[in-house]
Amino acid sequence: MAGLAAAVALVRRGVPVRLYEAARHAGGRCRSFYDARLDRTIDNGNHLLLSGNRSVARYVRWIGSGDAFIEPRRAEFPFVDVRSGERWCVRPGSVRFLGQVFSRQRRIPGTGAWEYLRLLRYLVAPTDATVHQASGKAGRLFERFVEPLAVGALNAPASEGAACLLRPVLLETFLRGERYCRPCVARRGLSEALVTPAITLIESQGAQVHLSTRLEALAMRSNVVVELVFGHATVECGPRDTVILGVPPEVAQRLLGSLRVPRGHSAIVNAHYRLEHPEAVRYRPAPLTGLVGGMAQWVFLREDIASVTVSAAGALVRQDGAALASRLWRDTAQALGIPEDPLPRWRIIKERQATFRQTPGNAIRRPGTSTWVRNVVLAGDWTDTGLPATIEGAVRSGFAAAEHAVRWRQR
Numbered sequence: 256m257a258g259l260a261a262a263v264a265l266v267r268r269g270v271p272v273r274l275y276e277a278a279r280h281a282g283g284r285c286r287s288f289y290d291a292r293l294d295r296t297i298d299n300g301n302h303l304l305l306s307g308n309r310s311v312a313r314y315v316r317w318i319g320s321g322d323a324f325i326e327p328r329r330a331e332f333p334f335v336d337v338r339s340g341e342r343w344c345v346r347p348g349s350v351r352f353l354g355q356v357f358s359r360q361r362r363i364p365g366t367g368a369w370e371y372l373r374l375l376r377y378l379v380a381p382t383d384a385t386v387h388q389a390s391g392k393a394g395r396l397f398e399r400f401v402e403p404l405a406v407g408a409l410n411a412p413a414s415e416g417a418a419c420l421l422r423p424v425l426l427e428t429f430l431r432g433e434r435y436c437r438p439c440v441a442r443r444g445l446s447e448a449l450v451t452p453a454i455t456l457i458e459s460q461g462a463q464v465h466l467s468t469r470l471e472a473l474a475m476r477s478n479v480v481v482e483l484v485f486g487h488a489t490v491e492c493g494p495r496d497t498v499i500l501g502v503p504p505e506v507a508q509r510l511l512g513s514l515r516v517p518r519g520h521s522a523i524v525n526a527h528y529r530l531e532h533p534e535a536v537r538y539r540p541a542p543l544t545g546l547v548g549g550m551a552q553w554v555f556l557r558e559d560i561a562s563v564t565v566s567a568a569g570a571l572v573r574q575d576g577a578a579l580a581s582r583l584w585r586d587t588a589q590a591l592g593i594p595e596d597p598l599p600r601w602r603i604i605k606e607r608q609a610t611f612r613q614t615p616g617n618a619i620r621r622p623g624t625s626t627w628v629r630n631v632v633l634a635g636d637w638t639d640t641g642l643p644a645t646i647e648g649a650v651r652s653g654f655a656a657a658e659h660a661v662r663w664r665q666r
Contacts (some may be wrong), residue, residue: 256285256646257634258501259453260310260653263317265660266460274462275372275485277469277502280446281454284609285646289445289603293529293560298445300525300606301434301555301564303407303543306330307428307435308647315449318456323448324443325616330437331541334399337549337589343536345400363399370396377425380418383615389418401526403545403552408643409613410566412519417618420643422497440542440555449494449646472512473498479629492630496658501653504611505528511626517617517637524568526551526583527602530593536590551584556591563587568605609638624655632659 259281262272280286289296304311306326315321332345343364362371373391380389386405390397390413402413409416409422428436441448458464474482474489480498481491492498500507504516530536533556538544550571551563563583565571571579580601588595589654611617621639624632634656635649642648 256283256448256649257636257638258499259450259457260650261499261501261634261657262457262462262653263314263453265653265659266457266462268657269318270459270657270661272460272462272488274457274464275468275470275483276464276466279467280450281464281466282450284606285445285449285649290527292602293527293600295529295560296444297527297560297602298441299445299561299604300523300609301543301553301562302441302445302646304439304646305428305435306437306439309427310651313452313654314650318449318452320448320452323443323452324439325442325542326437326439327541327610330433332400332438332543332545333538333541334403334545335538335590336399336547336561337586339548339617339637341588343399347429347436347617365395366399374401374425374430377418377422380422382417382419382619384418384619385615386413386416386418386421389421392440397573399547399660400545403547403563406566407552407564408645410523410644411565411612411613415567415612415614417613417615419615419618420613423642429481438542443621469511469577470500470506472501473628473631474629478627479613480631485582495664497663498628498631499634499653499656499660500631501656503608503635504637507633507635511628511631513627514622515620516622517611517618517620521566521610521612522572522607523569523603523606524565524571524579524583525606526563526565526580527604528561528563528580528584528587529600530559530561531599531661532593535593538590540590544590546586546590549589551583551586554587554590561587561591563590572605572607579603598599613643624652624659630663632656 262274265272286299287296335342366468377389405413405421406417472484473480480492508514508516543553543555554563584598605659623639634652636644638652640648640652
Protein backbone atom coordinates (compact mmCIF):
# COMPACT_ATOMS: atom_id res chain seq x y z
CA MET A 256 0.00 0.00 0.00
CA ALA A 257 2.89 2.39 0.65
CA GLY A 258 4.24 1.91 -2.87
CA LEU A 259 0.80 2.28 -4.43
CA ALA A 260 0.16 5.48 -2.47
CA ALA A 261 3.49 6.93 -3.62
CA ALA A 262 2.77 6.01 -7.24
CA VAL A 263 -0.73 7.51 -7.13
CA ALA A 264 0.57 10.75 -5.61
CA LEU A 265 3.28 11.01 -8.28
CA VAL A 266 1.19 10.32 -11.38
CA ARG A 267 -1.32 12.93 -10.21
CA ARG A 268 1.53 15.45 -10.39
CA GLY A 269 2.59 14.32 -13.83
CA VAL A 270 5.71 12.45 -12.69
CA PRO A 271 6.57 9.33 -14.76
CA VAL A 272 6.41 6.15 -12.66
CA ARG A 273 7.62 2.59 -12.99
CA LEU A 274 6.25 0.22 -10.38
CA TYR A 275 7.99 -3.07 -9.58
CA GLU A 276 6.27 -5.62 -7.33
CA ALA A 277 7.89 -8.83 -6.11
CA ALA A 278 4.57 -10.64 -5.65
CA ARG A 279 2.11 -11.72 -8.33
CA HIS A 280 -0.38 -9.15 -7.08
CA ALA A 281 -0.27 -5.54 -5.92
CA GLY A 282 -1.32 -4.28 -2.49
CA GLY A 283 0.81 -6.50 -0.27
CA ARG A 284 -1.22 -7.93 2.63
CA CYS A 285 -4.10 -5.62 1.71
CA ARG A 286 -5.84 -7.69 -0.96
CA SER A 287 -8.77 -9.95 -1.78
CA PHE A 288 -8.85 -13.34 -3.49
CA TYR A 289 -11.31 -16.05 -4.49
CA ASP A 290 -11.36 -18.98 -2.08
CA ALA A 291 -12.58 -22.23 -3.61
CA ARG A 292 -13.41 -23.84 -0.26
CA LEU A 293 -15.82 -21.04 0.65
CA ASP A 294 -16.77 -20.28 -2.96
CA ARG A 295 -16.48 -16.61 -2.07
CA THR A 296 -14.06 -13.73 -2.51
CA ILE A 297 -12.50 -12.90 0.85
CA ASP A 298 -9.92 -10.47 2.14
CA ASN A 299 -6.49 -11.77 3.02
CA GLY A 300 -6.98 -10.18 6.43
CA ASN A 301 -9.47 -7.90 8.12
CA HIS A 302 -8.54 -4.21 8.03
CA LEU A 303 -10.56 -1.54 9.79
CA LEU A 304 -10.41 2.06 8.62
CA LEU A 305 -11.77 5.00 10.59
CA SER A 306 -13.33 8.13 9.18
CA GLY A 307 -10.51 10.15 10.77
CA ASN A 308 -7.85 8.40 8.66
CA ARG A 309 -7.16 11.49 6.57
CA SER A 310 -4.41 10.01 4.38
CA VAL A 311 -6.53 7.04 3.32
CA ALA A 312 -9.46 9.38 2.70
CA ARG A 313 -7.32 11.43 0.33
CA TYR A 314 -5.98 8.30 -1.38
CA VAL A 315 -9.50 6.91 -1.86
CA ARG A 316 -10.66 10.24 -3.28
CA TRP A 317 -7.76 10.32 -5.73
CA ILE A 318 -8.36 6.79 -7.04
CA GLY A 319 -12.12 7.37 -7.18
CA SER A 320 -13.25 4.49 -4.95
CA GLY A 321 -15.16 6.34 -2.24
CA ASP A 322 -18.33 4.35 -2.92
CA ALA A 323 -16.41 1.11 -2.29
CA PHE A 324 -16.62 1.67 1.48
CA ILE A 325 -19.48 1.37 3.92
CA GLU A 326 -19.47 4.17 6.50
CA PRO A 327 -22.22 4.16 9.13
CA ARG A 328 -24.09 7.35 9.94
CA ARG A 329 -22.89 7.22 13.53
CA ALA A 330 -19.85 5.73 15.25
CA GLU A 331 -20.78 2.64 17.24
CA PHE A 332 -18.58 -0.15 18.51
CA PRO A 333 -20.55 -3.09 19.95
CA PHE A 334 -18.70 -5.43 22.29
CA VAL A 335 -19.44 -8.80 23.86
CA ASP A 336 -17.75 -10.61 26.74
CA VAL A 337 -17.62 -14.17 25.42
CA ARG A 338 -17.20 -15.50 28.97
CA SER A 339 -20.35 -13.98 30.47
CA GLY A 340 -22.35 -13.06 27.36
CA GLU A 341 -22.63 -9.44 28.55
CA ARG A 342 -22.92 -6.88 25.76
CA TRP A 343 -22.31 -3.14 25.56
CA CYS A 344 -21.72 -0.52 22.92
CA VAL A 345 -19.16 2.28 22.78
CA ARG A 346 -20.77 5.40 21.27
CA PRO A 347 -18.28 8.27 21.09
CA GLY A 348 -19.76 11.70 21.76
CA SER A 349 -20.04 14.37 19.11
CA VAL A 350 -18.42 17.04 21.32
CA ARG A 351 -14.94 15.60 21.15
CA PHE A 352 -13.79 13.63 24.18
CA LEU A 353 -15.99 15.42 26.73
CA GLY A 354 -19.16 13.96 25.27
CA GLN A 355 -18.05 10.48 26.34
CA VAL A 356 -16.75 11.54 29.76
CA PHE A 357 -19.75 13.39 31.09
CA SER A 358 -22.60 11.52 29.42
CA ARG A 359 -23.58 8.57 31.60
CA GLN A 360 -25.64 7.14 28.74
CA ARG A 361 -22.54 7.02 26.50
CA ARG A 362 -20.17 5.54 29.06
CA ILE A 363 -19.37 1.84 29.03
CA PRO A 364 -21.31 -0.02 31.74
CA GLY A 365 -19.41 -0.09 35.00
CA THR A 366 -17.07 2.78 34.15
CA GLY A 367 -16.83 6.23 35.70
CA ALA A 368 -15.76 9.61 34.35
CA TRP A 369 -12.41 9.38 36.14
CA GLU A 370 -11.48 6.32 34.05
CA TYR A 371 -11.96 8.27 30.82
CA LEU A 372 -9.85 11.12 32.11
CA ARG A 373 -7.10 8.58 32.67
CA LEU A 374 -6.92 8.16 28.88
CA LEU A 375 -5.07 11.47 28.86
CA ARG A 376 -2.12 9.61 30.36
CA TYR A 377 -1.43 8.15 26.91
CA LEU A 378 -0.89 11.64 25.54
CA VAL A 379 2.06 12.23 27.86
CA ALA A 380 3.39 8.68 28.18
CA PRO A 381 7.19 8.39 27.85
CA THR A 382 8.58 6.69 24.75
CA ASP A 383 9.72 3.66 26.75
CA ALA A 384 6.29 2.96 28.27
CA THR A 385 4.01 0.13 27.24
CA VAL A 386 0.24 0.56 26.95
CA HIS A 387 -0.22 -1.27 30.23
CA GLN A 388 2.36 0.87 32.02
CA ALA A 389 0.84 4.08 30.71
CA SER A 390 -2.63 3.07 31.88
CA GLY A 391 -1.46 3.30 35.48
CA LYS A 392 -4.24 1.07 36.74
CA ALA A 393 -6.34 -1.36 34.74
CA GLY A 394 -10.09 -0.95 35.15
CA ARG A 395 -13.31 -1.62 33.34
CA LEU A 396 -12.55 0.93 30.62
CA PHE A 397 -9.14 -0.57 30.02
CA GLU A 398 -10.51 -4.11 29.81
CA ARG A 399 -13.59 -3.24 27.77
CA PHE A 400 -12.20 -0.75 25.29
CA VAL A 401 -8.57 0.39 25.59
CA GLU A 402 -6.98 -3.06 25.58
CA PRO A 403 -8.95 -4.42 22.57
CA LEU A 404 -8.23 -1.18 20.71
CA ALA A 405 -4.52 -1.30 21.57
CA VAL A 406 -4.09 -4.96 20.66
CA GLY A 407 -5.85 -4.42 17.34
CA ALA A 408 -3.98 -1.22 16.45
CA LEU A 409 -0.52 -2.33 17.61
CA ASN A 410 -0.78 -6.07 16.97
CA ALA A 411 0.82 -6.58 20.38
CA PRO A 412 -0.31 -7.38 23.92
CA ALA A 413 -0.89 -4.31 26.08
CA SER A 414 2.07 -5.42 28.19
CA GLU A 415 4.37 -5.10 25.13
CA GLY A 416 2.81 -2.53 22.78
CA ALA A 417 4.27 0.98 22.75
CA ALA A 418 2.00 3.59 24.31
CA CYS A 419 3.52 6.28 22.09
CA LEU A 420 2.03 4.49 19.05
CA LEU A 421 -1.44 4.39 20.57
CA ARG A 422 -1.31 8.15 21.19
CA PRO A 423 -1.85 9.24 17.55
CA VAL A 424 -4.72 6.77 17.16
CA LEU A 425 -6.53 8.47 20.04
CA LEU A 426 -5.60 12.00 18.96
CA GLU A 427 -6.66 11.61 15.34
CA THR A 428 -9.85 9.65 15.91
CA PHE A 429 -11.53 8.92 19.24
CA LEU A 430 -10.46 12.05 21.10
CA ARG A 431 -11.72 14.22 18.22
CA GLY A 432 -15.28 13.00 18.52
CA GLU A 433 -17.81 10.81 16.76
CA ARG A 434 -17.28 12.28 13.30
CA TYR A 435 -13.68 11.03 13.18
CA CYS A 436 -14.06 7.47 14.44
CA ARG A 437 -16.81 5.95 12.33
CA PRO A 438 -15.72 2.42 11.35
CA CYS A 439 -15.41 1.97 7.59
CA VAL A 440 -15.11 -1.38 5.83
CA ALA A 441 -14.73 -2.31 2.18
CA ARG A 442 -18.09 -3.10 0.62
CA ARG A 443 -16.83 -5.83 -1.73
CA GLY A 444 -13.25 -6.39 -0.62
CA LEU A 445 -9.95 -4.61 -0.16
CA SER A 446 -8.66 -5.18 -3.68
CA GLU A 447 -11.71 -3.57 -5.27
CA ALA A 448 -11.59 -0.67 -2.81
CA LEU A 449 -7.88 0.13 -2.54
CA VAL A 450 -5.78 -1.77 -5.08
CA THR A 451 -7.47 -2.27 -8.46
CA PRO A 452 -8.59 1.38 -8.85
CA ALA A 453 -5.07 2.53 -8.00
CA ILE A 454 -3.49 0.29 -10.64
CA THR A 455 -6.07 1.49 -13.18
CA LEU A 456 -5.24 5.12 -12.42
CA ILE A 457 -1.48 4.54 -12.54
CA GLU A 458 -1.60 2.71 -15.86
CA SER A 459 -4.00 5.27 -17.37
CA GLN A 460 -1.27 7.87 -16.82
CA GLY A 461 1.25 5.82 -18.79
CA ALA A 462 2.96 4.19 -15.82
CA GLN A 463 4.50 0.75 -16.19
CA VAL A 464 3.50 -1.91 -13.62
CA HIS A 465 5.70 -5.00 -13.37
CA LEU A 466 4.46 -7.86 -11.15
CA SER A 467 6.54 -10.88 -10.07
CA THR A 468 9.66 -8.72 -10.34
CA ARG A 469 11.87 -8.92 -7.27
CA LEU A 470 14.59 -6.35 -6.65
CA GLU A 471 17.86 -8.14 -5.89
CA ALA A 472 20.37 -5.31 -5.51
CA LEU A 473 21.10 -1.62 -6.04
CA ALA A 474 24.12 -0.59 -8.12
CA MET A 475 25.54 2.68 -6.77
CA ARG A 476 28.03 5.32 -7.70
CA SER A 477 28.93 8.25 -5.42
CA ASN A 478 26.01 7.58 -3.05
CA VAL A 479 23.55 7.55 -5.95
CA VAL A 480 21.73 4.50 -7.34
CA VAL A 481 22.47 4.13 -11.04
CA GLU A 482 20.94 0.70 -11.68
CA LEU A 483 18.25 -1.59 -10.27
CA VAL A 484 19.27 -5.22 -10.41
CA PHE A 485 16.42 -7.71 -10.82
CA GLY A 486 16.70 -11.44 -11.22
CA HIS A 487 16.21 -11.32 -14.99
CA ALA A 488 17.29 -7.80 -15.96
CA THR A 489 19.03 -4.59 -14.99
CA VAL A 490 17.22 -1.25 -15.18
CA GLU A 491 19.11 2.01 -15.50
CA CYS A 492 18.21 4.97 -13.27
CA GLY A 493 18.35 8.43 -14.81
CA PRO A 494 19.81 11.49 -13.03
CA ARG A 495 16.33 12.74 -12.04
CA ASP A 496 14.99 9.34 -10.96
CA THR A 497 14.20 8.52 -7.34
CA VAL A 498 14.03 4.94 -6.07
CA ILE A 499 11.22 4.48 -3.54
CA LEU A 500 11.76 1.29 -1.56
CA GLY A 501 8.36 0.08 -0.37
CA VAL A 502 9.79 -3.18 0.95
CA PRO A 503 9.88 -4.95 4.34
CA PRO A 504 12.47 -3.65 6.84
CA GLU A 505 14.85 -6.59 6.51
CA VAL A 506 14.85 -6.25 2.70
CA ALA A 507 15.59 -2.51 2.94
CA GLN A 508 18.43 -3.26 5.33
CA ARG A 509 19.89 -5.86 2.95
CA LEU A 510 19.67 -3.51 -0.03
CA LEU A 511 21.12 -0.48 1.72
CA GLY A 512 23.50 -2.14 4.17
CA SER A 513 23.74 0.60 6.81
CA LEU A 514 20.18 1.07 8.05
CA ARG A 515 18.65 0.73 11.50
CA VAL A 516 15.27 -0.97 11.33
CA PRO A 517 12.78 -2.51 13.79
CA ARG A 518 13.59 -6.05 14.88
CA GLY A 519 11.17 -8.96 14.75
CA HIS A 520 7.60 -9.40 13.60
CA SER A 521 4.17 -10.06 15.07
CA ALA A 522 1.64 -12.46 13.61
CA ILE A 523 -2.06 -12.16 12.85
CA VAL A 524 -4.48 -15.04 12.35
CA ASN A 525 -7.75 -14.57 10.48
CA ALA A 526 -10.57 -17.08 10.26
CA HIS A 527 -13.28 -16.82 7.60
CA TYR A 528 -16.56 -18.75 7.88
CA ARG A 529 -19.33 -19.13 5.33
CA LEU A 530 -22.67 -19.02 7.12
CA GLU A 531 -25.29 -21.39 5.80
CA HIS A 532 -28.10 -19.28 7.30
CA PRO A 533 -26.93 -15.66 7.57
CA GLU A 534 -30.52 -14.58 8.20
CA ALA A 535 -30.31 -16.35 11.58
CA VAL A 536 -27.65 -13.94 12.90
CA ARG A 537 -29.14 -12.33 15.99
CA TYR A 538 -26.47 -9.70 16.65
CA ARG A 539 -25.26 -8.01 13.48
CA PRO A 540 -21.93 -6.17 13.65
CA ALA A 541 -22.06 -2.49 12.78
CA PRO A 542 -19.84 -3.25 10.90
CA LEU A 543 -17.74 -5.11 13.48
CA THR A 544 -18.05 -6.42 17.01
CA GLY A 545 -15.28 -6.36 19.59
CA LEU A 546 -14.65 -9.50 21.63
CA VAL A 547 -13.44 -9.53 25.22
CA GLY A 548 -12.39 -12.59 27.18
CA GLY A 549 -11.83 -14.88 24.21
CA MET A 550 -9.08 -15.74 21.76
CA ALA A 551 -10.10 -13.24 19.06
CA GLN A 552 -10.57 -9.47 19.24
CA TRP A 553 -12.89 -8.52 16.36
CA VAL A 554 -15.51 -10.17 14.18
CA PHE A 555 -16.72 -8.76 10.86
CA LEU A 556 -19.77 -9.79 8.83
CA ARG A 557 -20.17 -9.21 5.09
CA GLU A 558 -23.20 -10.91 3.58
CA ASP A 559 -22.72 -14.62 4.44
CA ILE A 560 -19.01 -14.46 5.38
CA ALA A 561 -18.09 -13.96 9.03
CA SER A 562 -14.42 -13.12 9.58
CA VAL A 563 -12.64 -13.04 12.91
CA THR A 564 -9.22 -11.55 13.70
CA VAL A 565 -6.64 -12.57 16.28
CA SER A 566 -3.88 -10.01 16.69
CA ALA A 567 -0.61 -10.70 18.51
CA ALA A 568 -1.12 -14.33 17.48
CA GLY A 569 2.46 -15.55 17.75
CA ALA A 570 1.68 -18.85 19.49
CA LEU A 571 -1.30 -19.62 17.27
CA VAL A 572 0.49 -19.70 13.92
CA ARG A 573 2.00 -23.06 14.84
CA GLN A 574 -1.35 -24.64 15.70
CA ASP A 575 -3.36 -26.87 13.41
CA GLY A 576 -5.80 -25.00 11.19
CA ALA A 577 -8.78 -27.26 11.96
CA ALA A 578 -8.29 -26.85 15.70
CA LEU A 579 -8.01 -23.08 15.32
CA ALA A 580 -11.15 -22.96 13.20
CA SER A 581 -13.11 -24.85 15.85
CA ARG A 582 -11.88 -22.67 18.74
CA LEU A 583 -12.39 -19.39 16.93
CA TRP A 584 -15.84 -20.42 15.75
CA ARG A 585 -17.01 -20.52 19.38
CA ASP A 586 -16.10 -16.84 19.78
CA THR A 587 -17.67 -16.00 16.43
CA ALA A 588 -20.93 -17.81 17.12
CA GLN A 589 -21.18 -16.17 20.54
CA ALA A 590 -20.65 -12.73 19.02
CA LEU A 591 -23.25 -13.24 16.30
CA GLY A 592 -25.78 -15.01 18.50
CA ILE A 593 -26.02 -18.20 16.45
CA PRO A 594 -25.60 -21.90 17.41
CA GLU A 595 -22.08 -23.33 17.61
CA ASP A 596 -23.10 -26.55 15.86
CA PRO A 597 -22.40 -27.39 13.16
CA LEU A 598 -19.02 -25.85 12.33
CA PRO A 599 -19.47 -24.13 8.92
CA ARG A 600 -17.01 -24.14 6.06
CA TRP A 601 -13.89 -22.24 7.08
CA ARG A 602 -10.59 -20.86 5.91
CA ILE A 603 -7.67 -19.99 8.23
CA ILE A 604 -5.10 -17.44 7.06
CA LYS A 605 -1.90 -17.03 9.05
CA GLU A 606 0.26 -13.94 8.54
CA ARG A 607 3.45 -14.79 10.40
CA GLN A 608 5.07 -11.44 9.64
CA ALA A 609 2.00 -9.22 9.57
CA THR A 610 3.68 -6.20 11.22
CA PHE A 611 6.92 -5.30 12.90
CA ARG A 612 6.93 -5.80 16.69
CA GLN A 613 5.48 -2.51 17.89
CA THR A 614 7.31 -2.32 21.19
CA PRO A 615 8.85 0.83 22.75
CA GLY A 616 12.31 -0.38 21.73
CA ASN A 617 11.29 -0.85 18.11
CA ALA A 618 9.35 2.42 17.96
CA ILE A 619 12.63 4.34 18.24
CA ARG A 620 14.31 2.14 15.62
CA ARG A 621 11.97 3.21 12.81
CA PRO A 622 13.92 5.07 10.13
CA GLY A 623 12.73 8.24 8.44
CA THR A 624 11.89 8.62 4.77
CA SER A 625 15.30 9.75 3.52
CA THR A 626 18.40 7.52 3.51
CA TRP A 627 22.14 7.94 3.15
CA VAL A 628 21.71 7.21 -0.58
CA ARG A 629 20.82 10.52 -2.17
CA ASN A 630 18.16 9.26 -4.58
CA VAL A 631 16.67 6.48 -2.42
CA VAL A 632 13.78 6.99 0.00
CA LEU A 633 11.80 4.57 2.13
CA ALA A 634 8.07 3.87 2.27
CA GLY A 635 6.25 1.41 4.48
CA ASP A 636 4.15 1.16 7.63
CA TRP A 637 7.36 0.28 9.52
CA THR A 638 9.01 3.64 8.80
CA ASP A 639 8.74 6.56 11.20
CA THR A 640 5.25 7.77 10.33
CA GLY A 641 4.37 8.45 13.95
CA LEU A 642 1.51 5.96 13.51
CA PRO A 643 1.15 2.23 14.17
CA ALA A 644 1.68 -0.25 11.32
CA THR A 645 -1.71 0.30 9.70
CA ILE A 646 -3.07 1.11 6.24
CA GLU A 647 -3.21 4.76 7.27
CA GLY A 648 0.47 4.65 8.24
CA ALA A 649 1.44 2.90 5.00
CA VAL A 650 -0.41 5.42 2.83
CA ARG A 651 1.00 8.36 4.76
CA SER A 652 4.53 7.02 4.31
CA GLY A 653 3.91 6.67 0.57
CA PHE A 654 2.80 10.29 0.33
CA ALA A 655 5.93 11.41 2.20
CA ALA A 656 8.15 9.39 -0.15
CA ALA A 657 6.44 10.96 -3.16
CA GLU A 658 7.19 14.45 -1.81
CA HIS A 659 10.89 13.53 -1.49
CA ALA A 660 10.88 12.23 -5.06
CA VAL A 661 9.38 15.48 -6.36
CA ARG A 662 11.99 17.55 -4.52
CA TRP A 663 14.82 15.41 -5.93
CA ARG A 664 13.38 15.82 -9.40
CA GLN A 665 13.23 19.62 -8.99
CA ARG A 666 16.65 20.08 -7.42
